[in-house]
Amino acid sequence: MTRWKLWLPLVLFAGFCALVAWPLIRPPSTDVHSQLIGKPLPQFALKPANSTLPGIATADFRDGKPRLLNVFASWCVPCAAEAPQLGELQRQGVEIVGIDLRDHPEDLAQFLQQNGNPFARIGADDIGAVQLGIGSSGVPETFVIDGKGVIRYQHIGDIRAEDVPMLLGKLKDAEA
Amino acid sequence: MIAELGLAALWLAAALALLQLVCGVMVVRRDDAALASVIRPLAVVQGALAALAFGALLLCFARFDLSVKLVAMNSRDAQPLIFQIAGTWGNHEGSMLMWVTIMSLAGALIALIERRVPERTMIATLATQAFVGLGFYAFLLIASNPFERLDPPAQQGLGLNPALQDIGLAYHPPTLYFGYVGLSVAFSFAVGALITRQVTPAFARAMRPWVLGAWIFLTLGITAGSYWAYYELGWGGWWFWDPTENASLMPWLAATALLHSVSVLAARDALRTWTIMLGVVAFSMSMVGTFLVRSGILTSVHAFAIDPERGAFILGLLALYVGSALVLFALRAGTVAEGERFAVTSREGALVVNNVVLCALLAIVLVGTLYPLVTEAYGVRVSVGPPYFTPVSALFFLPMLVVLAVGPLLRWRRDSLERIQRPLVLFFAIAVIALAGVWFNSSIGFLPLVGMALAAMLAVASFAPAQGRNLRRLPLAVWGMMIAHFGIAVALFGMAADSAFTVEKLVAAKEGDTVEIGPWLATLKTVEPVAGPNWTALEATLAVSYEGEPGKALRPQQRSFWAPAQKTSESALLTRWNGQLYTVLGDQAEDGRWQLRLWWKPFVTWIWYGGILIGLGGLLALIGRVGNDLKRRHAQVRIARRKRTAE
Numbered sequence: 001m002t003r004w005k006l007w008l009p010l011v012l013f014a015g016f017c018a019l020v021a022w023p024l025i026r027p028p029s030t031d032v033h034s035q036l037i038g039k040p041l042p043q044f045a046l047k048p049a050n051s052t053l054p055g056i057a058t059a060d061f062r063d064g065k066p067r068l069l070n071v072f073a074s075w076c077v078p079c080a081a082e083a084p085q086l087g088e089l090q091r092q093g094v095e096i097v098g099i100d101l102r103d104h105p106e107d108l109a110q111f112l113q114q115n116g117n118p119f120a121r122i123g124a125d126d127i128g129a130v131q132l133g134i135g136s137s138g139v140p141e142t143f144v145i146d147g148k149g150v151i152r153y154q155h156i157g158d159i160r161a162e163d164v165p166m167l168l169g170k171l172k173d174a175e176a
Numbered sequence: 177m178i179a180e181l182g183l184a185a186l187w188l189a190a191a192l193a194l195l196q197l198v199c200g201v202m203v204v205r206r207d208d209a210a211l212a213s214v215i216r217p218l219a220v221v222q223g224a225l226a227a228l229a230f231g232a233l234l235l236c237f238a239r240f241d242l243s244v245k246l247v248a249m250n251s252r253d254a255q256p257l258i259f260q261i262a263g264t265w266g267n268h269e270g271s272m273l274m275w276v277t278i279m280s281l282a283g284a285l286i287a288l289i290e291r292r293v294p295e296r297t298m299i300a301t302l303a304t305q306a307f308v309g310l311g312f313y314a315f316l317l318i319a320s321n322p323f324e325r326l327d328p329p330a331q332q333g334l335g336l337n338p339a340l341q342d343i344g345l346a347y348h349p350p351t352l353y354f355g356y357v358g359l360s361v362a363f364s365f366a367v368g369a370l371i372t373r374q375v376t377p378a379f380a381r382a383m384r385p386w387v388l389g390a391w392i393f394l395t396l397g398i399t400a401g402s403y404w405a406y407y408e409l410g411w412g413g414w415w416f417w418d419p420t421e422n423a424s425l426m427p428w429l430a431a432t433a434l435l436h437s438v439s440v441l442a443a444r445d446a447l448r449t450w451t452i453m454l455g456v457v458a459f460s461m462s463m464v465g466t467f468l469v470r471s472g473i474l475t476s477v478h479a480f481a482i483d484p485e486r487g488a489f490i491l492g493l494l495a496l497y498v499g500s501a502l503v504l505f506a507l508r509a510g511t512v513a514e515g516e517r518f519a520v521t522s523r524e525g526a527l528v529v530n531n532v533v534l535c536a537l538l539a540i541v542l543v544g545t546l547y548p549l550v551t552e553a554y555g556v557r558v559s560v561g562p563p564y565f566t567p568v569s570a571l572f573f574l575p576m577l578v579v580l581a582v583g584p585l586l587r588w589r590r591d592s593l594e595r596i597q598r599p600l601v602l603f604f605a606i607a608v609i610a611l612a613g614v615w616f617n618s619s620i621g622f623l624p625l626v627g628m629a630l631a632a633m634l635a636v637a638s639f640a641p642a643q644g645r646n647l648r649r650l651p652l653a654v655w656g657m658m659i660a661h662f663g664i665a666v667a668l669f670g671m672a673a674d675s676a677f678t679v680e681k682l683v684a685a686k687e688g689d690t691v692e693i694g695p696w697l698a699t700l701k702t703v704e705p706v707a708g709p710n711w712t713a714l715e716a717t718l719a720v721s722y723e724g725e726p727g728k729a730l731r732p733q734q735r736s737f738w739a740p741a742q743k744t745s746e747s748a749l750l751t752r753w754n755g756q757l758y759t760v761l762g763d764q765a766e767d768g769r770w771q772l773r774l775w776w777k778p779f780v781t782w783i784w785y786g787g788i789l790i791g792l793g794g795l796l797a798l799i800g801r802v803g804n805d806l807k808r809r810h811a812q813v814r815i816a817r818r819k820r821t822a823e
Binding site: 003006007009010013014016017019020021022023024025126127 | 453456457460464467468471473487488491494495498499502503505506509510546549550552553763765766
């Protein structure tokens, strides 16, 4: 065997290391490119999730005002964790609409009592049909919907304190 | 107190490993008898200390000590005791400690018993073992201390991930770790032999039981893991070509190749550098596998699970070990004397073909697993799945089976196909008859068809080496080989039958409805809530009967764990000799009907029976080899004693 061939395994191995090291050092990408961004919300109507707030329908989103659409559930722990951030957004004048996923009214009432209620309306999605329809695969997820009912941004996972200015910015963009 | 004791033992073990490495390097560079004599005892004490540390962690989990962070994060008192204990290795820190413990115990064992290899090679081997161990000790002590305390102690544990609350967890990771550690010993032997340039049959015989042992554990680990995924995940599939599975398959492929090449080296003193190379590759594959699973770089759909720091640490270790071994290989392999030569048509020739194909399969799996990383660098996200892996690997695997049937009949060094003409014709006839038989009786795809024909041929061919020999005097290792090869035929038949004949049905049923699936009738009787120790579930009762035989009850569940809150679907299975009925309870639709998913999977269980047979074959071979070694050593001791008395 010629000398240089003996170095071949090392070269291949170095290539492997470079390949796998790249995703480790690269800052993790947090954008999710949903296929539905830029598309209008699908047609749906959800019954109210509790007796105090109205339910939601696609037409509610077409009044010219951008909103946040938050997919949550009382059984979801990160949803409780993001509640203060939603409260902060509401205080800053953002209208937040909730989709309550596979939930019971009494659990929801307790959840809202414990964590505060930032929602203007809450629709009950008992079988997750609307959740799938808007391209969400988990809870919590938050969408920015512009005044024409078009999905402008999708945030996967809980909203952290540092995400609040970013979401406000996205809402401002959606106004334009 | 126990946790502090464990941590102290771990630090001491790490210090001894460092000492073992330094002394080893000094002895290899310049012979020093006094220094050489401390290395074996060092390895033994280091093993004992690591075992002490692991024992301390086990005790913390068994006593449910919530002041230890790891226990609080991964355990809960409502869990059954077996899961309480299995929680020790059901997490990152604990499983790393388990790995390093098994590895130092293996080092202690070779230090105690291995006397065949020249002492200088042995010391280089133990130094390498310490070098590898040291990285893991550093990893534990610097980046993932399993004994970290919580102050104040937690009031309640968070609980073990429900998907892991299964008896499978109790044995699956330890099994794989035994396998990985066996390969680390093989790696140390390979590097040791490369350092001293003494690549001899004696070295191969010393290395072989470790490779064989590792290979048995990997085989059983993969078999069990595949069955676990099959019944726990509720998708009815038994292999998904998922990165985690590939991570365990790659070391197995490398170990299988190594197992065969080490046999050639032991028997014929051929394939010297190739065996060394495979020793390095096999261990690197086990570390690559660990890296891919632990770093999460391949499961980037869930960005939350990525832990780049730990991933970087493992990658650093991998680069250090494998990189330095490959540099050593490049510098030294050219100076290792060439081994014996052989003709193409010979036992060695067939084993080389086997090795080349296994390495090709390894490359196919590795490329497919890493390909998404390559495209991601260009901004394209892809997932590589069965449409790539299955046909491409079959392309290599199926022809290899022909070599597998013929190879064991060939003689060492030089042989001719004319000599074994009669069995060859027989094998060919069986394959053709099986092919025609299946072809005329069913309309199945090309791959399953070829798979079945080859399985039939291999089932007969695997026992051909016994033909004309006295079965009682046949060495255990030959029995092991025949049974392992037969196991491949059995597993292959199961795979082909499953992919060709599976019937699947997804229905919405209300109570009282009957569904027909293959030869089965299933009636949904009731759906009722039930409660377990730390979960509640909706349980369906299905009355099932096979071709009018008296019915049996199956109870698939939708289980909700409350600590941590998570839903799992527990499938219910009914096993017959000729297949399995697999049932899953889905969600309730708005009109009150229940989703039921049913599969009738003919002969699917043969896949795992085959896996067990392969492992059993390995075990017989191991017993045979170790037994022979012991006999040989006894004889040597007796001769030495006689010499002494004669003097």
